[in-house]
Amino acid sequence: MKRLALTLACALALTGCASPTPQDYAAEKPTLDLQRYFNGDVVAHGIFSDRSGKVVRRFTVLMKCQWVGNEGTLDEAFTYSDGKTDRRIWRLKKLDGGRYTGTADDVVGTANGQVAGNAFQWNYTLKLPVDGKVYEVQFDDWMYLMDERVMLNRAVMSKFGIRLGEVTLAFQKAH
Template structure:
């Protein structure tokens, strides 16, 4: 009798956990949720010229583990954009990433960079841009392929906010938060 009761409790617990997982997955925002938001984000317009960004990395507990600034030179030739990003970390380390973006039409963008595994994919709607990619991150003598769910929100013609969740094997590792300022 005790074993039957535990078995039912265990099954109900598993069923409840699976239900929560399905409901959470269904509740994730999409760019279309922001389609009516203003000002409208035009990636070609915003990422054209000189941009400064200020950011932090936080671990899964929310503790700031690294601060950085980024100087960006961005330009477009037709539907092909280039973002030259120069990172300066609070510990003095520097890093450079050059993105090549392609405007695929209908709000869809793809992108590549030397430390991006495969191709990044993104969609813009209203004031929002969601960008998904896998970044190869060096940590000590090892590199890790980390998934990024990257969201950008245009606040006005000069300021855009960016929040990216980092994960590996579906486990949240932390977040990157940035504030872009177009000069």
């Protein structure tokens, strides 16, 4: 009996540690259509918080988005609160079953994503320049469609499984 109780306790503890999956949001509304949302102009306001939760960088992103068939381009122009600028151009491809892949010049290999309900989970490795060096960091990136114009984004950044910080964004689609 003791062994059964211990086994059940361990199973419950492991289940509590399980990460969410896109399918957890399959019934959520409104339904996210990436091709429709990321088509035209989108503006995002964001912050980067270090692992303690302190906001260490604020930024705005102006996005020009376009899809041709199942292939999309998201041209992102970043402006940081310190006046620095940056640019990333995502090249996305829609696959079957709500899956997406993406590439960008500062992304190592291919990003992989999955849409379900109002959520999109996106995983990739980014080349991040810091103080003259470039680090490869992993992003577990989640987007949640709130309504036809607003989407919230939360991305956890890590290296070797150690959480480095978090990026939070609020997207707003132009009319």
